[in-house]
Amino acid sequence: MLRFIVRRLIQVVPTLLLLSVLLFAWLRSLPGGPAAALLGDKATPEKIAQLNTVLGLDQPIPVQYFRFLGRAVTGDFGNSLVTGEPVTTEIARALPATIELSIAALLLAVVLGIPLGYVAARYRGRPLDTTTVIATLVGVAVPVFFLGYLLKQFFAVDLGWFPPSGRQAVDIDATHVTGFAVLDGLLTREFDASWDALVHLVLPAVALATIPLAVIVRITRASVLDVMGSDFVRTANSKGLAPRTVRERHVLRNALLPVSTTIGLQTGLLLAGAVLTEKVFVWGGLGTLLAQAIERRDYPRLQAVVLLGALVYVIVNLLVDLSYAIIDPRVRVR
Amino acid sequence: MTSLLERRRRRVDELAEASGRSLTADAFLRLRRNPVAIVGAVIVALFVLVSILAPWIAPHDAATAFPELQRTLRPDSIPGAQPGFPLGSDQNGRDFFSRMILASRQTLLVGVLATLIGLVFGVLIGALAGAFGGWVDTVLMRVTDVLLSIPSLLLAISIAALAARPSQTTVIIAVALVSVPIFARLLRGSMLAQRESDHVLAATSLGVPRRAIVLRHMLPNAMGPVIVQATLTLATSILDAAALSFLGLGDGDPARAEWGLMLANAQAYLDVRPALAFWPAIAIILVALGFTLLGEALREALDPKGRR
Numbered sequence: 001m002l003r004f005i006v007r008r009l010i011q012v013v014p015t016l017l018l019l020s021v022l023l024f025a026w027l028r029s030l031p032g033g034p035a036a037a038l039l040g041d042k043a044t045p046e047k048i049a050q051l052n053t054v055l056g057l058d059q060p061i062p063v064q065y066f067r068f069l070g071r072a073v074t075g076d077f078g079n080s081l082v083t084g085e086p087v088t089t090e091i092a093r094a095l096p097a098t099i100e101l102s103i104a105a106l107l108l109a110v111v112l113g114i115p116l117g118y119v120a121a122r123y124r125g126r127p128l129d130t131t132t133v134i135a136t137l138v139g140v141a142v143p144v145f146f147l148g149y150l151l152k153q154f155f156a157v158d159l160g161w162f163p164p165s166g167r168q169a170v171d172i173d174a175t176h177v178t179g180f181a182v183l184d185g186l187l188t189r190e191f192d193a194s195w196d197a198l199v200h201l202v203l204p205a206v207a208l209a210t211i212p213l214a215v216i217v218r219i220t221r222a223s224v225l226d227v228m229g230s231d232f233v234r235t236a237n238s239k240g241l242a243p244r245t246v247r248e249r250h251v252l253r254n255a256l257l258p259v260s261t262t263i264g265l266q267t268g269l270l271l272a273g274a275v276l277t278e279k280v281f282v283w284g285g286l287g288t289l290l291a292q293a294i295e296r297r298d299y300p301r302l303q304a305v306v307l308l309g310a311l312v313y314v315i316v317n318l319l320v321d322l323s324y325a326i327i328d329p330r331v332r333v334r
Numbered sequence: 335m336t337s338l339l340e341r342r343r344r345r346v347d348e349l350a351e352a353s354g355r356s357l358t359a360d361a362f363l364r365l366r367r368n369p370v371a372i373v374g375a376v377i378v379a380l381f382v383l384v385s386i387l388a389p390w391i392a393p394h395d396a397a398t399a400f401p402e403l404q405r406t407l408r409p410d411s412i413p414g415a416q417p418g419f420p421l422g423s424d425q426n427g428r429d430f431f432s433r434m435i436l437a438s439r440q441t442l443l444v445g446v447l448a449t450l451i452g453l454v455f456g457v458l459i460g461a462l463a464g465a466f467g468g469w470v471d472t473v474l475m476r477v478t479d480v481l482l483s484i485p486s487l488l489l490a491i492s493i494a495a496l497a498a499r500p501s502q503t504t505v506i507i508a509v510a511l512v513s514v515p516i517f518a519r520l521l522r523g524s525m526l527a528q529r530e531s532d533h534v535l536a537a538t539s540l541g542v543p544r545r546a547i548v549l550r551h552m553l554p555n556a557m558g559p560v561i562v563q564a565t566l567t568l569a570t571s572i573l574d575a576a577a578l579s580f581l582g583l584g585d586g587d588p589a590r591a592e593w594g595l596m597l598a599n600a601q602a603y604l605d606v607r608p609a610l611a612f613w614p615a616i617a618i619i620l621v622a623l624g625f626t627l628l629g630e631a632l633r634e635a636l637d638p639k640g641r642r
Binding site: 273 | 487579597598
């Protein structure tokens with residue numbers, strides 16, 4: 001088991017190195033080069049040359065790359081062009097909001113998705129199954145940002161059930177400990193703040209959860225159907241096990257293996273979807289940071305957020321692989 | 335009452351009949367029997383038809399603003415349907431109906447071009463990796479793995495943001511590049527499976543040149559999953575392009591009529607006139623659904639496990 005973990009960890013290294021080369025090349029291929037991007041409208045040839053010397057951009061490319069790598073490893077991705085703050089500081093401030101939103105959405109998708117997929121498979125071909133399958137297909141076809149606006153318009157503006165935007169009402173005096181609004185309220189025993197944050201979380205989380213939910217339902221359904229047709233289930237049934245035992249101990253357990261992989265893959269989608277959802281609900285997390293970076297062409301910030309997204313994606317999928325090995329001993333051998 | 339013998343004979347006949355057809359013909363036959371495929375195909379056919387006939391269906395130009403519409407245009411009210419303008423005005427006093435119809439062309443263009451570019455490059459990389467194996471395979475797949483490790487929309491955003499001035503071309507390129515690693519990985523996988531197969535071994539031992547084996551024996555047989563993926567990519571490309579427009583990375587030209595762009599630009603007028611967002615949204619959802627249904631049905635039809 002330990003050897004498997006070590007091997008998988010070593011495999012991640014070349015991926016990350018290549019990713020750094022790619023990001024470096026990306027920065028170099030900015031229109032007019034990074035100096036022109038930094039200066040924006042104020043760019044003159046003299047100023048660009050001057051800044052190139054300051055930034056070390058007149059050095060040979062390999063030298064530049066290793067400098068970039070050295071800074072990146074120590075967590076230095078430069079300063080935001082808009083605020084002048086270190087990008088990492090900005091990200092650290094915005095991260096809890098996005099994590100809170102993503103976890104809420106993922107929980108929603110998993111808690112609803114697995115039972116729905118399972119029930120659909122059990123009643124295969126019946127109206128319940130057909131409706132579920134159609135709903136998942138439509139769910140994937142709806143643009144996330146449009147769904148966000150629909151939810152906001154209907155449940156927040158028209159019905160007034162939920163707040164239309166933000167993470168917490170302005171008039172609530174909340175103490176911030178961790179940056180996770182719901183958790184902070186619990187820690188400081190300000191339960192009204194927790195509740196308020198939770199209410200704010202509902203609409204964005206639902207909007208963000210739709211696509212992962214649809215995918216999880218479909219994978220669970222397909223996987224359960226696959227397992228139900230397998231020999232060991234027939235054996236379990238024919239040796240007289242209670243149908244319930246077969247369903248819970250044999251079918252569901254084995255069917256959940258592919259589902260866990262899918263959940264890992266969905267984290268990437270969540271990060272991307274968060275960019276759109278956060279813009280709709282003015283959430284103030286990484287997505288908002290990224291949307292602003294796009295509008296102002298704030299390249300250092302953009303680069304750092306994309307790198308972080310890739311990093312999280314790689315790590316989560318590594319964890320999924322490892323959990324797979326724990327659940328299914330056969331994986332370790334290969 | 336049918337005897338056991340008769341039933342068995344019929345079963346054998348069915349098998350013989352099935353194996354007499356080529357995989358493609360067989361898949362097509364099953365596709366025609368599948369209601370999901372029919373619905374998908376009808377939606378896609380309508381979409382293509384409208385976009386081909388768009389200039390003849392649309393009563394007006396997409397870029398012209400009409401004084402009779404602009405006269406009643408206020409920041410808090412956008413005129414609705416009136417004679418000659420079935421869906422009323424858009425936010426700039428142009429005929430919304432004509433723009434909806436003409437936009438089908440641009441949306442189809444974005445979807446098809448993005449998918450095609452992704453397909454060509456992906457197939458090229460995948461075929462090279464799958465045909466040669468060894469270090470070529472290792473290098474190419476490492477690079478595609480890295481691209482796959484960036485969440486796709488984030489990758490599209492970074493590519494689109496590189497353009498000094500966003501345009502439809504940059505949107506297409508950004509959306510296309512995201513699908514390259516997917517196509518490459520997919521084709522490489524099925525090419526590798528072909529390499530190990532008996533008919534390739536047979537061709538090799540007959541002395542068929544390697545180039546002919548790759549091009550005539552391996553590639554055509556490995557294309558099935560790629561074609562399925564391409565159909566699904568048509569849907570995601572259109573959705574991704576809409577998302578890029580929403581983030582301000584779409585075409586800056588206000589005259590351009592494209593559903594994703596129209597939907598993104600209509601968000602600011604959602605309180606004033608929600609129809610400006612609803613129509614493009616419904617169009618996008620329908621088209622994405624059409625391609626997805628077709629792709630899923632195609633996947634099922636091409637799956638040899640379903641062949642009986």
